[in-house]
Amino acid sequence: MNNKILEGIRIIEFGWAVVGPLTTSWAGGYGAEVIKIETKTRPDIIRTMTPYKDDRVDLDNSLFFGRENANKYSLALNLKHPEGVNIAKKLVAESDCVLDSYTAGVMDRYGLGYEDLKQVKPDIIMLSSCMYGQTGPLRSMPGYGVPLTAISGLTYLCGWPDRPPTGPYGSYTDYLVPRLNLLALVSALEYRRRTGKGTFIDAAQLEASVQFVSPALLEYGANQRTAIRSGNTSNRAAPHGVFPCKGNDRWCALSVFNEEEWQGFCEALDHLPWTKRPEFASLSERKQNEGELNRLIEEWTRQREAEWVMVQMQSHGVPAGVANNGQDLGHDPQLTYTHYYRRLEHPEMGAVDYAPHSIEFSNAPQEIFRSPCLGEHTEYICKNILGLSDQEFKKYSAEGVFE
């Protein structure tokens, strides 16, 4: 008993896109039983998003959906049917947590708001994760990761000072918020374990995201200065950048924070004459002459393989790393050593790699199982958890409850 961290915990997920589904997928990896509720008429939007395996557009063939939905079961349930809502409530009565990531108000309209669910399960833990939170004038404004990254201040800080912001790739905050959602969920479970009390968690994605720009917000408040994107530079390090290497679109990142690392860097370059130039002697001088420094480094890295540069630098104690692309990740020595990617057979997609989450426990291994097809476990859940008879299940199916 209790070998897995969250063993015995059941979570019902009314998830949408990435934030909600990824939160529960991670919880599932640590042993929670996660049941995802969606319907064919209103499937989780991420099932309709690229990339698809072999470009075959199908709700069960989205690689994107698969990656973010491992470790869960799927129950197709039509919440527009009154019996669908009843079944959802019966399921909640048998569960510990409910997570929804719909726009604020949607769960209430289904009759599945916190107050409704408390009636059927007084100590239920409910986490509602929408863009702007459950209260306030903008509560029902729809959103997703790209604009959320923008309003959080993160987009503005990614890119080059002489160009418009590029922002990080896609919906960056979609991978930030689930970490804090998971933290909130397990904190509420721990609180319930001690006190017996459930909790409602209003998890505004914006309020989680701005935690990650906190120093810039304090800087504005204290000094009335607006932090702006600065490419790959750092005030605390020089060199600090991403340098082109031999080949097409190959890069190695380097960062030198202190004197010891600078000495290692010079050794790694076999003390090329320019490394001895007085304008590179100290961090402040290197910062002042950073353009020239970067140009000279680039001249050197261009002649060499990115992997070679990384190993050469690291062997001299200099932080360095290849800018791995999707192909490189599969061969990365560190990820390979720890068997990071897990190749699992999916009935529609065939064998594909899944990635676990980053937390490892000494006494409770993380396990991964593949993402579900839509409605794959409807019958099993209805019969084995809710105890519906064959007859009842057939009747509800015929009425369109499980569409």
Place this chain on the structure above:
Amino acid sequence: MKEQSFLSPYRILDLTDEKGLICGKFLRDLGAKVIKIEKPGGDPARNIGPFYHDIQDPEKSLFWFSLNTGKKGITLDITRPKGKEIFRELVKGADCVLESFPPGTLDGLELGYKALCLIKSDLIMTSITPFGDKGPYRDYKGSDLILWALSGLLFICGDPDRPPVRISLEQSYLHAGADGAAGTVMALFHRGRSGKGQQVQVSILKAMERVAYTAHILWDARGKILRRPGSALRIPPLGTKTPLIWSCKDGYVAFYLFGGAMGAVSNPALTQWLDEEGLASEVMKAMDWPKFDIGTTLQEDIDRHIVGPIAEFFKGRTKKELWEGGIKRRVMVYPVNDAHGVLNDQQLKERNFWARVAHTHLEDTLDYPGPFIKVEGELCQVRGRAPLIGEHNEEIYVNELGLSGEDLVRLKAEGVI
């Protein structure tokens, strides 16, 4: 005793540097008592800017302030014999230790997990390291930029004609720190049910790989390399590009021209909005938006009939006009905020999000991001400013460990605290 916070009963010793500071901060927000243990003279992360009024002083680092709210602060040199002894005493009364030293460091000091379990058998220890505690990169040096690079995230960020680029404010440690906090609470929960302690490991590399989207999956399952698209996304099969960041009159706005069901949320209303200004193209007006598929539409058609008119419309309006108009019409066009924009966000104000924290030694009060979730009462809150160097030495060493005032003076003279 009445429990007012999620983690009220727990006591956590925080030995981390900038890689783990936010982990202890989140646990403190959740109500645990977090004691930050710094080297005598203060943690090196206090030298990271920006600084209050630009004064480079370890007591004025805004970076430090932001990641240590509500913690108690003591100084202790755990590399000295007397310091180790005191640390072991502290561990007896603690539930968790957080650390982010290079792998093996604490073992080398005889303060590793196994050694500490001999004095506190159900201890939880959370370690945040660049690459984990095993494998060929175990002893490699990391930095935020290096972890972006190796995780695969860096490669997909930025303009195609420039090197890949990161967010200019360190992020990887924050992702890993949040994971570290979740891992710590999971271990506490598990201990509550099983009585057993646990070692919790967070690899920053793995935390960041999750942010790298479908980069690996796309290669694994389709043999394609995902490349940085600039402020645009490329949609297969034709690889059609549409912008994410658009220029407006006074800056930038974020808007993504989704196809299909997602696009149907914004596109029809936006078309009508453009039409009112005489800017909507015939193609836009005639479009069956739920059926619109970007990936199978030719780039030149998208540019000419859809992106072009929208870009022109945005260019003529301010962030505020577009945002307010968008809210009214449920068009998902949002401002690209700088710090000023975030601090003035209407919804954050209405929800009383900002935490006003007094800094008596600065005779000032600063606005901090409030709690990361909204819950009843004091379950999760920002609990005051970061500690000064050694601010709680007396409270912890004298009142709690029972050392005398003389001991304290002697330990100070010896450089232990």
